[in-house]
Amino acid sequence: MNALTLWFHRMGSPPTFYAFAERWRPWFLWSGLLLAVFALTWGLFFTPADYLQGESYRILYIHVPSAWMGQFVFAVMAVSGFVALVWRIKLAEIVSLASAPIGATFTAVALATGSLWGRPTWGTYWVWDARLTSTLILLFLYFGVIGLSRAIEDRRKAARAAALLAIVGLVNIPIIQYSVYWWNTLHQPSSVKLLRGDTTIDPSMLWPLLLMAVATKLYYAYSLLSRAQVMVLEQESGKDWVRRLAGAPAND
Amino acid sequence: MSLLVAPTALLQHDLTLAWRRRAEAVNPLLFALMVTALFPLALGPEANQLARIAGGVAWVTVLLANLLSLDVLFRGDLEDGSLDQWLVSGQSLPLLAGARLLAHWLATGLPLTLAAPLLASMLGLPEDAALTLLAALALGTPVVSMVGGTCAALTAAMPRAGILLALLVLPLMVPVLVFGAGAVEATLTGLSPLPALLWLASGLALALPLTPLACAAAIRISAQ
Amino acid sequence: MEPATFSMPHWPFVAASYVIFAALIVADLVTTATARRRVLRDLRGRLTRTARREAT
Amino acid sequence: MNPARRRRIWMILLVLLGASVATALALTALNQNIQHFFSPSDIAQGKAPVERTFRLGGLVEEGSIERVGEGLTVRFVVTDRFRLQPAEYTGILPDLFREGQSVVAVGRLRDGVFVADEVLAKHDENYMPAEVADAIARAKTRQASESAAAGGATHPPAPKNGEAPSY
Numbered sequence: 001m002n003a004l005t006l007w008f009h010r011m012g013s014p015p016t017f018y019a020f021a022e023r024w025r026p027w028f029l030w031s032g033l034l035l036a037v038f039a040l041t042w043g044l045f046f047t048p049a050d051y052l053q054g055e056s057y058r059i060l061y062i063h064v065p066s067a068w069m070g071q072f073v074f075a076v077m078a079v080s081g082f083v084a085l086v087w088r089i090k091l092a093e094i095v096s097l098a099s100a101p102i103g104a105t106f107t108a109v110a111l112a113t114g115s116l117w118g119r120p121t122w123g124t125y126w127v128w129d130a131r132l133t134s135t136l137i138l139l140f141l142y143f144g145v146i147g148l149s150r151a152i153e154d155r156r157k158a159a160r161a162a163a164l165l166a167i168v169g170l171v172n173i174p175i176i177q178y179s180v181y182w183w184n185t186l187h188q189p190s191s192v193k194l195l196r197g198d199t200t201i202d203p204s205m206l207w208p209l210l211l212m213a214v215a216t217k218l219y220y221a222y223s224l225l226s227r228a229q230v231m232v233l234e235q236e237s238g239k240d241w242v243r244r245l246a247g248a249p250a251n252d
Numbered sequence: 253m254s255l256l257v258a259p260t261a262l263l264q265h266d267l268t269l270a271w272r273r274r275a276e277a278v279n280p281l282l283f284a285l286m287v288t289a290l291f292p293l294a295l296g297p298e299a300n301q302l303a304r305i306a307g308g309v310a311w312v313t314v315l316l317a318n319l320l321s322l323d324v325l326f327r328g329d330l331e332d333g334s335l336d337q338w339l340v341s342g343q344s345l346p347l348l349a350g351a352r353l354l355a356h357w358l359a360t361g362l363p364l365t366l367a368a369p370l371l372a373s374m375l376g377l378p379e380d381a382a383l384t385l386l387a388a389l390a391l392g393t394p395v396v397s398m399v400g401g402t403c404a405a406l407t408a409a410m411p412r413a414g415i416l417l418a419l420l421v422l423p424l425m426v427p428v429l430v431f432g433a434g435a436v437e438a439t440l441t442g443l444s445p446l447p448a449l450l451w452l453a454s455g456l457a458l459a460l461p462l463t464p465l466a467c468a469a470a471i472r473i474s475a476q
Numbered sequence: 477m478e479p480a481t482f483s484m485p486h487w488p489f490v491a492a493s494y495v496i497f498a499a500l501i502v503a504d505l506v507t508t509a510t511a512r513r514r515v516l517r518d519l520r521g522r523l524t525r526t527a528r529r530e531a532t
Numbered sequence: 533m534n535p536a537r538r539r540r541i542w543m544i545l546l547v548l549l550g551a552s553v554a555t556a557l558a559l560t561a562l563n564q565n566i567q568h569f570f571s572p573s574d575i576a577q578g579k580a581p582v583e584r585t586f587r588l589g590g591l592v593e594e595g596s597i598e599r600v601g602e603g604l605t606v607r608f609v610v611t612d613r614f615r616l617q618p619a620e621y622t623g624i625l626p627d628l629f630r631e632g633q634s635v636v637a638v639g640r641l642r643d644g645v646f647v648a649d650e651v652l653a654k655h656d657e658n659y660m661p662a663e664v665a666d667a668i669a670r671a672k673t674r675q676a677s678e679s680a681a682a683g684g685a686t687h688p689p690a691p692k693n694g695e696a697p698s699y
Binding site: 161 | 403416
């Protein structure tokens with residue numbers, strides 16, 4: 001516990017955080033990419049076709065992890081936003097702001113691939129089903145957070161405003177999660193239930209999905225660290241360690 | 253109770269102000285009526301077709317009318333320093349924010365709700381559906397005022413926040429829109445509007461205590 | 477059981493999904509990389525300008 | 533108690549009150565079971581709207597799909613395991629439209645036949661290879677024949693109480 005608090009304390013110092021990010025960034029990127037390529041190849045060529053949907057179900061290996069990430073990143077954004085609002089921790093503000101574009105990307109992927117999956121299976125690209133609509137709202141909420149943070153000059157104020165919006169927008173996450181149970185419309189219920197243990201995907205099809213879920217999280221870690229580094233550099237541009245980093249002589 | 257003295261005074265002040273500027277205050281109502289009148293003109297006066305989409309049309313116009321009046325909810329007070337006074341006054345900021353949100357609903361949401369029968373008859377809704385629309389608006393417009401007001405407090409420091417405000421408010425309003433229009437639609441197709449109305453009431457119960465807190469936090473961010 | 481549909485090929489949809497995913501991830505990669513490079517370049521430019529001004 | 537603390541306690545109580553009222557209302561709403569489509573039973577009982585477009589939901593009855601002539605018109609029967617509703621659709625059907633699968637059709641009644649403008653196939657959350665599906669189906673028929681041999685009548689899976697049939 002003590003070591004953990006110490007670690008968080010040290011991460012609060014921008015140069016330490018920058019060095020930490022620089023060290024781990026490539027690992028996250030390459031492990032994520034390799035795992036994704038491996039899992040997608042497996043999913044595309046080495047899993048059996050579905051008994052009902054045939055080949056089109058392979059979209060699942062992209063659609064489902066992306067949808068998970070869309071919600072996961074929003075939750076991370078809101079939680080770190082809460083930490084930023086209450087304890088005024090700079091790093092939490094940065095994490096919250098840097099998450100928004102990544103989450104928006106994953107949500108966009110989930111919507112686009114879901115639409116492509118819907119055409120051959122449901123017979124339509126888009127229906128105003130509860131799950132689809134609430135996911136579209138999630139994308140708009142991401143846009144709102146990004147727009148708000150861009151519109152405010154002062155970085156720290158922008159971060160706090162965006163954090164508050166993320167917290168308010170958090171009500172949408174349970175709506176997405178439970179929409180398939182509350183409204184019996186077109187989108188089917190979840191297939192993977194890690195907590196309840198009655199997953200309804202055949203084991204031969206499940207592994208690539210779980211690997212993709214890990215791969216997307218690794219990529220998120222990479223992208224988050226990179227974006228956070230950029231923000232740290234912008235915030236600290238006057239400091240000595242940044243000058244040294246930029247390759248200019250420190251002015252002493 | 254001493255806690256409520258300042259918020260009540262603020263509410264009175266806001267309502268007096270709204271009454272003095274009543275020509276300005278009816279603008280959202282006029283806007284809603286005019287937009288509603290555009291639909292029969294654009295779609296042709298077929299009563300059947302109009303009635304089918306009436307719930308959605310009424311809700312969208314009410315939402316947009318509300319949005320028009322939200323932009324200036326906190327801006328004036330921020331510019332003349334009143335919000336700073338709220339912060340240093342030692343009064344409960346959530347209660348003050350709540351009073352302001354309530355004043356906005358009384359000045360904008362309530363008239364729009366009361367206009368529901370008029371909107372319904374313009375769109376050719378049968379009586380039972382008009383009643384559902386009234387109930388749905390009564391439950392939904394307070395949520396619109398409260399959540400919209402919170403977003404308005406966030407954007408108060410920006411000189412031209414109109415579009416951004418819409419971008420923030422509208423996604424958050426989609427559940428209200430879905431259930432509000434869903435209640436009317438259900439009545440039209442012979443189903444019970446009760447579940448949709450219950451969801452709206454549930455959202456209202458959640459928003460009543462939470463939005464003043466969020467709004468207070470937003471005011472703190474904007475006023476600093 | 478003969479499916480009573482005019483079946484459409486599935487692979488274009490699957491391929492399109494994978495392409496969209498790859499494109500957006502690459503776009504994200506490029507954005508982060510260029511943003512970093514731009515910030516460092518701006519910084520370096522500003523620093524050399526100050527250094528030059530101080531030298532004269 | 534100092535006023536600031538008293539204020540905070542009031543605030544927390546109000547939030548809790550709001551949250552519990554909201555939960556209670558939401559649970560009541562859930563018990564009402566929002567319906568998004570009418571079942572063949574609803575139509576049989578005259579609950580579905582007349583002369584108006586509505587959504588029909590149910591399973592495609594086994595062996596009911598037939599083509600009309602050379603065109604794209606397909607006739608099929610939708611069932612909720614209690615009642616049957618003949619339906620008709622002209623156009624290209626989605627891939628998942630099979631016998632025994634769930635469908636949602638949008639259209640209106642004409643002389644007792646549901647004429648659909650749009651047919652959407654709903655699929656369940658099960659994914660498995662064809663061999664596994666076959667094996668499960670074989671196991672089911674074996675089980676059914678065994679229990680029939682043992683004298684037990686086989687019931688179709690009845691919908692759970694208070695819930696819509698699971699399509």
